[in-house]
Amino acid sequence: MHAPATLRLLRKGRKSTDSSQSRTWNVVLDGEVTATIAPEQTLDLTLDPGRHTLRVHSTALLVSPEVAFDVLEGETVGYTCRPRSPSPVIANRWLFWLIASLLRRGLWIGLEVDDTLVPTDQLRPAVASATLSAPVRAVLAASSATPRPSKGDAALVVEHLTKQFGARTAFSDVSFDVGYGEVFGFLGPNGAGKTTTVRTLGTLINPTSGSATVAGITLSPENGVAIREKIAIMPEAPGLYLRLSVKENLAFFAGLYGIRHADQRIDAALDAVNLRDRANDLCGGLSKGLRQRVGLARTLLSDPAIMFLDEPTSGLDPVASVEVHNLIIGLRAKGVTIFLTTHRLDEAEKLCDRVAIMNTKLRTVGTIDALREQLFKRSIAIKTVAPLADAQRLFSGIASVESWTSEEPGSYLLTVEDPAVAAPEVTRALVGAGADVLSVGESLHSLEDVYLELIAEDSGDAA
Amino acid sequence: MKNLDMGRVRAVVRKELMEYRRKRSIVVTMLVVPVIFLIEPVVIIFVAPLTGSSATLEKSVMVPILYLLLIAVIAPSTLAAYSVVGEREQGTLEPLLTTPLRQQEFVLGKAAAMMIPSVAIAYAVYAVFLSCAALFAHRDIADAIFHDGPTLLTLFLFTPLVAGLAVVVGMAVSVRASEVRVAQQLGTLATFPVIGVIILFIGGVIHPTFAAAIEFALGLLVIDALALRLVSRLFNRERLVAGAKASRQD
Numbered sequence: 001m002h003a004p005a006t007l008r009l010l011r012k013g014r015k016s017t018d019s020s021q022s023r024t025w026n027v028v029l030d031g032e033v034t035a036t037i038a039p040e041q042t043l044d045l046t047l048d049p050g051r052h053t054l055r056v057h058s059t060a061l062l063v064s065p066e067v068a069f070d071v072l073e074g075e076t077v078g079y080t081c082r083p084r085s086p087s088p089v090i091a092n093r094w095l096f097w098l099i100a101s102l103l104r105r106g107l108w109i110g111l112e113v114d115d116t117l118v119p120t121d122q123l124r125p126a127v128a129s130a131t132l133s134a135p136v137r138a139v140l141a142a143s144s145a146t147p148r149p150s151k152g153d154a155a156l157v158v159e160h161l162t163k164q165f166g167a168r169t170a171f172s173d174v175s176f177d178v179g180y181g182e183v184f185g186f187l188g189p190n191g192a193g194k195t196t197t198v199r200t201l202g203t204l205i206n207p208t209s210g211s212a213t214v215a216g217i218t219l220s221p222e223n224g225v226a227i228r229e230k231i232a233i234m235p236e237a238p239g240l241y242l243r244l245s246v247k248e249n250l251a252f253f254a255g256l257y258g259i260r261h262a263d264q265r266i267d268a269a270l271d272a273v274n275l276r277d278r279a280n281d282l283c284g285g286l287s288k289g290l291r292q293r294v295g296l297a298r299t300l301l302s303d304p305a306i307m308f309l310d311e312p313t314s315g316l317d318p319v320a321s322v323e324v325h326n327l328i329i330g331l332r333a334k335g336v337t338i339f340l341t342t343h344r345l346d347e348a349e350k351l352c353d354r355v356a357i358m359n360t361k362l363r364t365v366g367t368i369d370a371l372r373e374q375l376f377k378r379s380i381a382i383k384t385v386a387p388l389a390d391a392q393r394l395f396s397g398i399a400s401v402e403s404w405t406s407e408e409p410g411s412y413l414l415t416v417e418d419p420a421v422a423a424p425e426v427t428r429a430l431v432g433a434g435a436d437v438l439s440v441g442e443s444l445h446s447l448e449d450v451y452l453e454l455i456a457e458d459s460g461d462a463a
Numbered sequence: 464m465k466n467l468d469m470g471r472v473r474a475v476v477r478k479e480l481m482e483y484r485r486k487r488s489i490v491v492t493m494l495v496v497p498v499i500f501l502i503e504p505v506v507i508i509f510v511a512p513l514t515g516s517s518a519t520l521e522k523s524v525m526v527p528i529l530y531l532l533l534i535a536v537i538a539p540s541t542l543a544a545y546s547v548v549g550e551r552e553q554g555t556l557e558p559l560l561t562t563p564l565r566q567q568e569f570v571l572g573k574a575a576a577m578m579i580p581s582v583a584i585a586y587a588v589y590a591v592f593l594s595c596a597a598l599f600a601h602r603d604i605a606d607a608i609f610h611d612g613p614t615l616l617t618l619f620l621f622t623p624l625v626a627g628l629a630v631v632v633g634m635a636v637s638v639r640a641s642e643v644r645v646a647q648q649l650g651t652l653a654t655f656p657v658i659g660v661i662i663l664f665i666g667g668v669i670h671p672t673f674a675a676a677i678e679f680a681l682g683l684l685v686i687d688a689l690a691l692r693l694v695s696r697l698f699n700r701e702r703l704v705a706g707a708k709a710s711r712q713d
Contacts, residue, residue, distance in 0.1 A: 065469070165705065196705070199704060199705065202561050203700075204557070204560055204561065204700045204701065204704050204705075205700070205701045205704065205705055206701060225563045225565060228561060228563045229563045231561075232561070233558075233561040234558075235557050235558060235561075237554045237557075238558070239553075239554040239555045239556070239557055239558040239559075240555065241478070241482060241555055243481075243482055243485035243486060244481060244482065244485070248478075248481060252474055252477070252478040253558075253562060255470065255471065255473070255474025255477070255478075256471050256474050256475075256559075256562040256564050257562060257563065258468065258470050258471070258563075295558070298558070
């Protein structure tokens, strides 16, 4: 059961002797006359949540522009309509009226969003989270309460996607899926096809073959606008208008997304990247790192379901990087899907639920633990105060140890089937042999090891 | 042009006008070129011979008046040449194309933003010219100018239309060009059709009558609309971001 939404419409303009201005106007909601409104009257109309169109007209000739707006459950949307005075330079107002009416471009009645009509108690509550900093909480609080599909549903489904530029293959037969609320790392060497994949999913490039669904919408040229309304892409270079200020840049993009309450969204986005105090600075005067932050703020504006971030922490100092990481974690908690392209494997290891490694073809996809197990046998690292007298005899006598290596004196790496079984046996054997043990523990391969192993395999295949 | 969102078009227009104001070279170019173009017509109305019939006099003042039309063509040509390839070179095009903005909205917004100052400046220059004629020119010259209704109508009707054509041709070049310099050089081609029309009027091939002015204006309007559609079709996201030829996009 949906809570109804409200459209609050105020008709401004003095009562006039002009009959066209003093008579009631019809309010046309979703193409049907649903009410009338008199001068200086405020009208509340109950709506279902969703997208609606609104127009006001007096006679058949005097019309306002038609506006489309989205309204959420329980939300109030404010609009003001008013008669427009003809410009003083229009010598013949009746001619102006006639032309405007014939063109039906709504030149006679103005219809504009009016935030002052929205009750202040409808401001969305802040997201309480002790782990998030105040700026991050601010942007999360300002992000839409638009219901998203639950975590686990597929935000992205890619099936056998291929892109060729003439004879050159950018990527080939790529298949994976990404759930809502998942941080998905997309890794690979330069030229692996990562950026082209993102551009393809972002409808900038048409695939040569294969199919994909982005935010529940089939990837096709006809659905380009619908898909782009639900996603945000932050390219590697932020691409800002250097002669415009930070705020002007963001306001421009807010306009392209048709964002209501744009000032609030812009302030929240700037808070999230700690740039509120630089809002009026020209982007041309910002450092690379600060421009990167503006680019990130831009992706936050539209409250997207899926964010494609290409090297989001490139050029950022460590503190700012941590803030961005926290922001990504917070967005994931809100159900936003993050498609993260990065060369920083430590960042991917820290943030990503799953990673895909590309090298024109998709080499692998999975959780980092699963990839480790897939590529590497498990092992135990041992450190002793002094080198063992006869390590070969000692380790070969332990049944659970498959093999061992030593890269430096007193440091040993044992390949085992199950560290939980092997570690106690190895410890007992070491103590029994009179060794002074510094540490015994499972040695985990890093994502970097996984990555390098896979890319090395590719190089071997190519050779 | 399907489902145009005028809010997005307005956003593009606002951004463009803001950028023009901030770029001194644009402001200077848009102001200096029209002033230079104003000098010759003003001189002509002061030195035009007063002998001969009124028809001869009217013809002698028609040339400088129509010459002023070139302002509306030249003023936006640099902007038009830069409009797409310039965004591409400065790296702002890709973020723009990732938004819901349609190519038609992008083209329309850019074209409107270029036309607004160009047409305003052109009309301001005409006002200065006509004021000079009314206040300082010989009475016969002033009468010839102000009684030449068809030429004045041609001037006022054609100004936004030739500016529009110049903008659209310049954008077509900019969409296809690989770099700004090439676009600016090729963009001068935009002036040729307009110069051709002016030559036809001045050469007497087309007689400036009210009917001819309106007919040609309607013709130009159709050409502008078709050219705008053509540029929207030329605008291909894939080629612009990846430099590759691609299929139809929205």
